Amino acid sequence: MDQKTRHVVIPSECLGDTGNSRAGRGTFIDHGKIYSEHLGILTQEGNILQVVPLKGRYNPIPGDFVIAIVLEAMQSSWLVDINAPYPAVLHVNEAPWEVEFGDTAKYLNTGDSLLARVLSVDESKKLQITLNDRNLYKIKGGNIIEVDPSIVPRIIGKKGSMIANIKKYSRCRIFVGQNGRIWIDGPVDGIELVLLAINKIESEAISYGLTDRVEGLLREHAKDVR
Amino acid sequence: MTVIPLLKKEYVTKLAEDGKRVDGRAFDAYRPISIETNCVNKAEGSARVKIGNTQVIVGVKMDLGEPFSDTPDCGVLSTAAELIPLASPDFEAGPPQRDAIELARVVDRGVRESEVVDIHKMVITHGEKVWIVFIDIHILDYDGNLFDAASLGALAALLTTKIPIFRMMESGALEKKDLEAWYERTHIEEIREIYSRPDFDEIVAKKKKGIIKDIRLPMTEPPISCTAVKISNIVFFDPSLDEEELADARLTVATDTNGDIRAMQKGLAGSFTKEEIQGVIQGALDNGRTIRQKLSESIGK
Amino acid sequence: MKPEKLIVDGRRLDGRGPSDLRKIKIEAGVLHRADGSCYLEWGGNKVFAAVYGPREAVPRHIQNPLRAIVNARYNMAAFSVEDRKRPGPDRRSVEISKVISEALQRCILTEQFPRASVDVCIEVLDAEAGTRCAGLTAAAVALVDAGIPMRDIPVACAAGKIDGQVVVDLGKEEDNFGQADLPIAIAPRTGEVLLLQMDGHLTVEEFNRAFDMAVEGCCKVSEIQKKAIMQRYHTVDEVIE
Numbered sequence: 001m002d003q004k005t006r007h008v009v010i011p012s013e014c015l016g017d018t019g020n021s022r023a024g025r026g027t028f029i030d031h032g033k034i035y036s037e038h039l040g041i042l043t044q045e046g047n048i049l050q051v052v053p054l055k056g057r058y059n060p061i062p063g064d065f066v067i068a069i070v071l072e073a074m075q076s077s078w079l080v081d082i083n084a085p086y087p088a089v090l091h092v093n094e095a096p097w098e099v100e101f102g103d104t105a106k107y108l109n110t111g112d113s114l115l116a117r118v119l120s121v122d123e124s125k126k127l128q129i130t131l132n133d134r135n136l137y138k139i140k141g142g143n144i145i146e147v148d149p150s151i152v153p154r155i156i157g158k159k160g161s162m163i164a165n166i167k168k169y170s171r172c173r174i175f176v177g178q179n180g181r182i183w184i185d186g187p188v189d190g191i192e193l194v195l196l197a198i199n200k201i202e203s204e205a206i207s208y209g210l211t212d213r214v215e216g217l218l219r220e221h222a223k224d225v226r
Numbered sequence: 227m228t229v230i231p232l233l234k235k236e237y238v239t240k241l242a243e244d245g246k247r248v249d250g251r252a253f254d255a256y257r258p259i260s261i262e263t264n265c266v267n268k269a270e271g272s273a274r275v276k277i278g279n280t281q282v283i284v285g286v287k288m289d290l291g292e293p294f295s296d297t298p299d300c301g302v303l304s305t306a307a308e309l310i311p312l313a314s315p316d317f318e319a320g321p322p323q324r325d326a327i328e329l330a331r332v333v334d335r336g337v338r339e340s341e342v343v344d345i346h347k348m349v350i351t352h353g354e355k356v357w358i359v360f361i362d363i364h365i366l367d368y369d370g371n372l373f374d375a376a377s378l379g380a381l382a383a384l385l386t387t388k389i390p391i392f393r394m395m396e397s398g399a400l401e402k403k404d405l406e407a408w409y410e411r412t413h414i415e416e417i418r419e420i421y422s423r424p425d426f427d428e429i430v431a432k433k434k435k436g437i438i439k440d441i442r443l444p445m446t447e448p449p450i451s452c453t454a455v456k457i458s459n460i461v462f463f464d465p466s467l468d469e470e471e472l473a474d475a476r477l478t479v480a481t482d483t484n485g486d487i488r489a490m491q492k493g494l495a496g497s498f499t500k501e502e503i504q505g506v507i508q509g510a511l512d513n514g515r516t517i518r519q520k521l522s523e524s525i526g527k
Numbered sequence: 528m529k530p531e532k533l534i535v536d537g538r539r540l541d542g543r544g545p546s547d548l549r550k551i552k553i554e555a556g557v558l559h560r561a562d563g564s565c566y567l568e569w570g571g572n573k574v575f576a577a578v579y580g581p582r583e584a585v586p587r588h589i590q591n592p593l594r595a596i597v598n599a600r601y602n603m604a605a606f607s608v609e610d611r612k613r614p615g616p617d618r619r620s621v622e623i624s625k626v627i628s629e630a631l632q633r634c635i636l637t638e639q640f641p642r643a644s645v646d647v648c649i650e651v652l653d654a655e656a657g658t659r660c661a662g663l664t665a666a667a668v669a670l671v672d673a674g675i676p677m678r679d680i681p682v683a684c685a686a687g688k689i690d691g692q693v694v695v696d697l698g699k700e701e702d703n704f705g706q707a708d709l710p711i712a713i714a715p716r717t718g719e720v721l722l723l724q725m726d727g728h729l730t731v732e733e734f735n736r737a738f739d740m741a742v743e744g745c746c747k748v749s750e751i752q753k754k755a756i757m758q759r760y761h762t763v764d765e766v767i768e
Contacts, residue, residue, distance in 0.1 A: 008760045010753060011677040012716040028636075028678060035716070037636060037676040039756065054760070055563070056674025057581060069231050081229060085581040085643045111232035124592055124641050143237040143248075150674070188244060206760060266653045267571055269606035279559040283652060285606025306614055311600065312577040312648040314560050319600050319648075321615065362605040362614065364650065366575060367558045393609070 006206045008054065009036040015049045026051030040150075041206060054206070058083045058149040058179040060127050064118040067144060067181035068129055073105040080114065080129060083146065083179040088127035094119060095131050113139040113183070115175055142173070142185030147198060149180035151205045155198060162201070162211055169218035170194045193221050228316060235457070235472045242460040249466060254454075254509040256464040259517065261378065261524035263386040271387025271443075273524075275379040277464060279369035281313075284379035285362050286387045290399045293349070293356040301348025301356045305334035307363040307376060314368040332491050333363060333376050336451055336480050340488045343384060344444040347412040350404045357389065359443070370467040373478050373491075377451040378517065385448070385525045388440040391420065395430050402426065416441045449488040450517045451480040452510035461502055463509050477503065479510035483518070529704045533689040539701070545694040548684070548744055553665070553755035555672045563673025565755070567665040570698060571655030573607075576665035577648045578673040584644035595640035597632040599647040600624050601662050607654040623659045630683075630712045630721035631666060636676040645675060656702035660685050660710050663722065668752050672759070681721055682752060683712035684744030686737040693733055695740040709734070711741045715749040718742070 009015065013036045015027060023034045027049055036042070040051040060066070060082065068080040071087060076099075078090045090108075092099040097107050108114070115137055119130040131137065147155070155176055156163050167174055170193040172186030184194050197214050204210055238248060247253065257278030266272035271286035293300055307330035309317045322330070337343060348357035361383070363376045394400035405421040408414075420438055423429070429437055455465040455473035462469050470476075474496030480489035487507065492498065498506075530540060537544055549570030558564035561577035568574075584590045601623040605614050616624075627649070635645060647669065649662040660683035667681045687697040688707040697705055707727025713720055729737060 008757065010680065010756055011671055012679040012714075026676075030678075030717075035678070037678070039671050039674060053674050053676075055672065056676075057562070069229055071229050085640055086583045111229060113231040113233055125643075139233060141233060141236070144231050144234060148674075188241065188246065192250070266573065266604075266606060267655075268608055268653050272606065281558070283604075285604060285652075287606045287611035289611065306605070308604075308614055310602065310648065310650060311579070311646065312558070312561065312575060312650050315562075315579045315582070319616075360605065360611050362611075364604055364652070366650075367560055369559055 006208070007042045008040070008206060009042045009051055010039050011036055015042060015051075020047065022048045024048040024050035026053060053150050055148055055150055057085050060084045060088070060118045060121050060179070062118050062120055064178040065175075066116055066118060066129065066179040067139070067175065067177035067183055068114045068116045070108050070110055070112040070114065073109050075102055076104070078104055078108050080116075082116075082118070082127070082129065083149070083181060084127060086125050086127055088118070088129045090114075090116065090129050090131065094129070096137075108138065113144060115139055115177075115183070139183055142183055143191060144181055144183050145195065145198070147180050147182065147202060149178065151202055152176060152178055152180060154201050154205050154210065155182070157211055162214060165211070165215050165218055166194055166197050169222040170197075193218065196221060230468070230471050234468060238469065238472055239458045239460065242457065242462070247462060248468065251464075253461065254463045254512065256513055256517070257466070259378070259520055261382050261520060263382050263525055269383075270390050271383040271385075273379045273382035273386065275375050275382065277371055277375045277378075278466065279367055280371055280375050281365075281367035282372065282375040282379045283364045283366055284376065284383040285364070286383045287360045287362070288387070288390055289358045289360070290350070290355055290394055291358045293353065298353035299346060299349060301343075301345040302358040303334065303338055303343060303345060303361070304358065305330045305337065305361040305363070305380070307333065307365070309365050309368075312367075313365040317365075317368070328493070329372055329376055330363065332373060332478065332489075333361070333380050336377050336449065336489050337361070337380060337384065340449045340480065340482070342381070342446055342448045344446065347414065347444040349411055350400075350408045355404065359384075359387075368467070370465045370470040371453055373453045374451055374464065377480070378521065381448045381450075382521060382524060384443055385445060385521070387443045389443065391441060392438055412444070414441065414444065447483045448518075448521070449480040449482040450510075450514040450521070451478050451489065452506075452513045452517070453478040454506045454509060455494075456496060456498060456502065461505060461509075463513060477506050479507055481507075481511050481514040485511055530700055533701055533704060534692055534694065539689070539694065539698070541698055543696075543698075545692060546740060546743065548696045548747060549698065551748060551751050553668060553751055555668050555755050555759050561669070561673070563669040563671065563675070565665045565668035565672060567661055567668070569657060569661040569664075570696075571653060572651065572658055572661045573653035574658070574661045574665045575650045575652065576662065576669040577650075578645065578666070578669045578675065579648075580645040580673070581640040581643040581675070582646070584642060589644075590642040593641050594637035595635070595643040595645050597628050597635055597637065597645045597647065599628040599631055599649060599666060601627055601649045601651070601659065603651040603654060603658070607651050623662070626722050626724065627659065627663050627666065630663060630681055631670065633719070633721050634667070634677050634679045634681045634714055635670065636678060639676055645670070656697050656699045657685050657710070659683070660712070663712050664748055664752060668755060671756050679714035679716045679719075680749065680752060681712050681714055682745045682749040683710060683722060684741050684748055685710035686741035686744065688727065688729060688733060688737065693736045693740060695744045707733070707737070709737050709741060711738065711745070713742060713745050715746060
């Protein structure tokens with residue numbers, strides 16, 4: 001079937017029944033029928049029906065790479081914002097420094113930005129992040145923008161193809177957090193090009209052939225990048 | 227409260243030193259402005275203004291009542307603003323806080339002190355019965371620069387306000403003798419046209435509203451308010467949300483058709499140099515002209 | 528002043544038949560800051576709805592450890608009614624906020640967000656009878672637009688009695704001078720009733736008829752809601768063309 005866009009479904013839309021299919025993420029069952037929970041894209045893997053949300057807050061999963069913003073330095077931890085429904089905690093044990101009790105503000109304070117990983121999510125959704133990794137640190141320079149977390153997979157692309165293209169043509173360093181925050185650093189024109197590409201992805205996220213169209217856009221404007 | 231990453235401020239400053247803004251505008255340029263009037267049926271006057279993504283709706287309602295005891299010879303103007311939770315994750319429900327009150331007062335002063343509405347012409351009986359004008363500002367979407375959007379909205383709503391003569395006559399609050407007294411004071415021809423109609427009583431009794439011509443508020447050329455903010459020694463006009471949240475200081479200047487200054491308000495804890503203030507005045511004059519043109523077009527002048 | 532008759536030969540004051548709805552227009556995703564939003568016109572009503580959340584509920588003591596709380600706030604702008612209304616919530620707004628919150632809560636999968644709140648803001652800019660139905664209907668669209676997981680998309684519609692006849696979707700004079708007003712909200716997939724209020728005088732038989740008419744009205748409005756939501760995403764086709 002030649003589709004220009006993917007199959008968008010809305011909450012309470014009937015997707016199938018338990019006789020033929022299995023209910024995957026983003027769906028619920030009622031009286032033997034499978035319904036969508038979200039406004040999202042219907043995908044089918046084998047006989048598992050799943051709905052990937054088109055919009056919504058970031059849903060933290062342990063292991064996710066995120067860009068966090070420090071809200072408050074507390075006695076032995078920091079409270080951070082990761083664009084989830086809840087703030088997360090970074091405990092001093094999860095930071096790469098030897099921090100004395102009460103000295104947290106010397107290392108990180110309100111407004112600092114971090115490349116971090118989600119450490120744990122408990123049943124009452126209390127969130128913890130960690131900086132304990134060579135690749136994780138406090139960010140300096142560049143700019144941070146926010147997009148809806150649901151389009152992060154589109155920005156990264158199949159096997160990272162989309163983000164690789166964007167980096168190549170813009171000559172920028174880019175980190176894409178699963179939480180919809182993106183850090184970009186490089187020449188001013190390069191950053192503008194990245195924003196242009198991301199805007200296009202945001203407005204055409206559900207269509208096919210996006211990777212090629214974005215590459216076309218990048219190539220067209222790349223000559224402006226020194 | 228949403229916390230802005232510090233590195234954003236550094237980025238905005240670095241860009242500015244390069245002569246650029248995050249959204250590519252010139253330092254003294256405004257985002258696209260759109261003005262729509264007569265958008266609320268129940269209001270006597272209304273306007274919906276968008277500056278970029280910032281969206282504001284202003285409604286004007288009128289009533290008859292007593293003037294203030296210290297100004298028995300003037301109509302009453304009252305401005306209120308609501309920073310409703312609709313417009314931003316940081317706005318809370320509840321009675322107006324300082325920001326909402328400051329916004330209302332600045333818009334109010336802009337309207338009142340500039341005498342853009344001639345409140346002397348809104349008196350029916352000295353010390354007893356005058357027209358009361360309520361201006362209610364509702365912020366719908368907050369993306370920076372509420373002052374200019376709200377002021378522009380208030381002006382557009384006032385300029386298209388139709389005095390509710392019929393409604394007041396229908397409820398008995400306004401009688402023929404009131405219209406006569408009002409005409410005596412103001413010599414507004416439209417008033418006389420109404421009460422000297424031979425079918426005046428019939429119109430009121432049979433509610434034939436459509437026949438009476440609308441009377442607009444007596445108004446003069448409005449001053450236009452323009453706001454700029456300062457971030458680390460660089461001045462930006464029509465701040466976007468990010469720029470406003472990173473601002474050290476803010477300055478609003480209202481200018482009129484003669485190129486004179488009619489109102490000023492400085493906000494936030496930072497400071498301006500004299501040269502910067504003069505720069506803002508010049509930018510306000512230039513942008514004021516363009517915006518005034520837009521306003522005239524939108525009210526169909 | 529009461530009009531002599533509200534319905535003559537099956538035609539109401541505005542020309543509608545007994546089961547005709549007023550004109551409805553719905554647009555999703557109209558505000559930039561809100562997580563989800565909706566603008567709705569229903570007859571002379573003009574309503575905005577915005578959703579923020581799920582986000583951590585504050586202050587701490589109102590948090591529910593098992594699920595999200597749903598806070599709908601219904602407010603009428605001072606200029607939305609003929610005689611200016613003083614800004615701020617009055618008892619009527621508080622009551623409407625409560626019944627709308629309860630109706631919406633039933634449709635939201637709140638167990639997925641313990642300790643959080645889903646904040647819904649409904650702002651009536653132009654009022655002409657049936658504002659709570661318009662408000663709830665707009666709020667539902669805003670919730671979907673915000674990506675909130677839901678088991679159904681709630682919708683509301685009112686029915687009433689004028690000049691002894693049961694009709695759907697009361698207009699202004701009908702609401703002021705009619706004999707009964709029955710706003711209801713349903714979850715269209717299951718038909719569950721989420722909101723029900725009635726004032727006036729109805730026989731049991733009249734109630735049954737009014738209820739059915741209101742449900743039928745709800746179903747029609749539900750189609751409009753769903754179209755509005757889908758419209759946001761199908762304009763992409765035009766871009767690529």
